[in-house]
Amino acid sequence: MSESSRPAPTDADPASSVGATNVVVLHGVLSRDPDVRTLPSGDDLVAYEVTVARPDGPAESAPVVWIDPPRRRAVLTAGDAVVVVGRVRRRFYRAGGVTQSRTEVFATKVVRSPSPSRGQELVRRALAAFEELPGPAVG
Numbered sequence: 001m002s003e004s005s006r007p008a009p010t011d012a013d014p015a016s017s018v019g020a021t022n023v024v025v026l027h028g029v030l031s032r033d034p035d036v037r038t039l040p041s042g043d044d045l046v047a048y049e050v051t052v053a054r055p056d057g058p059a060e061s062a063p064v065v066w067i068d069p070p071r072r073r074a075v076l077t078a079g080d081a082v083v084v085v086g087r088v089r090r091r092f093y094r095a096g097g098v099t100q101s102r103t104e105v106f107a108t109k110v111v112r113s114p115s116p117s118r119g120q121e122l123v124r125r126a127l128a129a130f131e132e133l134p135g136p137a138v139g
Helices: 116-131
Strands: 024-030 035-038 044-054 057-067 081-095 098-112
Touching (some): 024 116, 044 081, 081 116
Antiparallel strands (some): 035 044, 044 057
């Protein structure tokens, strides 16, 4: 669909006021050791499984991938507390002759959370930056 043939955004369309924003911030614990591999393209990929505790229910886990992380990244292991910043991505691939999909967090930053309070501070800063975006209040 060309740009000119797209319908004009309406007030009911959240993307009309803040632009298309896809931001994820996770503060949780690695539930397994990271899986490090090299893709056919030569890029390095690190896959994490991050579990986030919920005060009102069972913990939730999210798959996280980080492509070409900096070489200086901290070596992380299962049980480490981390803060992940990135975006949600759904990718499609073929396996066994069938098209499948996977929804994951595509990380732009993964840092060890040296303490729960430090992790919460990183999350607060990320949320504050998000609140500075133009548009209606969310909450």
